[in-house]
Amino acid sequence: MSSTGSGIDTDCMTMARFLLSEQRKHPHATGDLTQLMNAVLTAVKAITSAVRKAGIARLYGISGSTNIQGEEVKKLDVLANDLFINMIRSSFTTCLMVSEENDNVIEVETEKQTSEGSATVKDALQPGHQIIAAGYALYGSATMVVLSIGNGVNGFMLDPAIGEFILTDKNMRIKPRGKIYSINEGYEKYWFEPVAQYIKSKKHPESGKPYGARYIGSMVADVHRTLKYGGIFAYPATKEAPKGKLRLMYECNPMAFIIEQAGGMATNGYINILDVVPENIHQRSPIFMGSKEDVQDLIECFKKYGE
Numbered sequence: 234m235s236s237t238g239s240g241i242d243t244d245c246m247t248m249a250r251f252l253l254s255e256q257r258k259h260p261h262a263t264g265d266l267t268q269l270m271n272a273v274l275t276a277v278k279a280i281t282s283a284v285r286k287a288g289i290a291r292l293y294g295i296s297g298s299t300n301i302q303g304e305e306v307k308k309l310d311v312l313a314n315d316l317f318i319n320m321i322r323s324s325f326t327t328c329l330m331v332s333e334e335n336d337n338v339i340e341v342e343t344e345k346q347t348s349e350g351s352a353t354v355k356d357a358l359q360p361g362h363q364i365i366a367a368g369y370a371l372y373g374s375a376t377m378v379v380l381s382i383g384n385g386v387n388g389f390m391l392d393p394a395i396g397e398f399i400l401t402d403k404n405m406r407i408k409p410r411g412k413i414y415s416i417n418e419g420y421e422k423y424w425f426e427p428v429a430q431y432i433k434s435k436k437h438p439e440s441g442k443p444y445g446a447r448y449i450g451s452m453v454a455d456v457h458r459t460l461k462y463g464g465i466f467a468y469p470a471t472k473e474a475p476k477g478k479l480r481l482m483y484e485c486n487p488m489a490f491i492i493e494q495a496g497g498m499a500t501n502g503y504i505n506i507l508d509v510v511p512e513n514i515h516q517r518s519p520i521f522m523g524s525k526e527d528v529q530d531l532i533e534c535f536k537k538y539g540e
């Protein structure tokens with residue numbers, strides 16, 4: 234780090250700089266990913282600003298409600314969705330988008346498509362192993378973006394003073410084994426045997442200390458903690474929700490890709506999540522991900538107690 238003594242790093246690695254340097258390693262790269270990420274980061278910055286004033290602006294309110302100035306206020310999730318779609322659409326790097334908030338795929342007209350035919354939902358239904366980049370944004374006391382473009386995982390913190398994402402967590406690696414399990418324990422009575430046995434073995438180990446439990450109830454935050462401190466995050470199938478809750482294409486797969494890139498593992502109990510071929514864009518999947526040895530213990534329980 235270079236500093237002038239003012240506390241300002243005069244040679245900071247911004248995400249734009251990071252992506253440009255990665256791009257230069259590939260002589261045939263088009264720059265599309267850099268351009269796409271630029272659009273994504275604009276959305277993340279705008280969402281950060283909205284999150285910071287959500288209380289005052291009544292962004293938690295019902296969609297379509299009005300604020301004190303009589304303006305229509307969008308709920309945060311609607312606002313975030315609109316921002317991502319508009320920014321990505323206008324980046325000229327995308328032909329198709331999938332979002333939890335939209336029933337159907339979102340098609341983007343491009344010149345290329347007009348000559349080659351447009352992308353369809355079939356193009357979107359690919360297994361996670363085809364992913365080339367995945368990331369998430371965390372809007373906590375600071376805004377952080379964690380990104381993998383297929384050669385490890387890097388974390389960038391938003392410096393609000395300069396509006397740039399600065400590389401703060403270089404080459405993030407997940408511990409081979411952690412000491413934390415993360416699952417909604419309120420649903421214990423709905424668990425199937427393999428999950429019940431697994432959690433029991435962590436709470437009442439034959440030797441050593443029991444694991445600690447942590448559950449925020451927000452997948453990004455729970456997986457982020459799992460990535461930083463190790464352990465396992467689980468959202469299993471239950472007797473109430475036999476397919477699980479989380480969505481394969483935009484919740485399980487991107488997070489599984491990042492966890493794998495950091496040296497961890499992700500499974501639905503039977504197979505690697507990234508091998509599952511989606512049949513529809515909003516399909517759900519049970520998911521277990523985190524430290525390799527912890528996920529392997531879980532898989533053993535599925536072999537032993539699963540049908």
Ligand code: FBP
Pocket residue numbers: 417450451452453468478
């Ligand atoms: P939505 O699909 O309703 O957005 O819920 C997703 C989510 O909030 C995840 O982020 C989180 O891991 C999970 O649901 C928590 O669910 P539960 O309250 O059942 O434990």
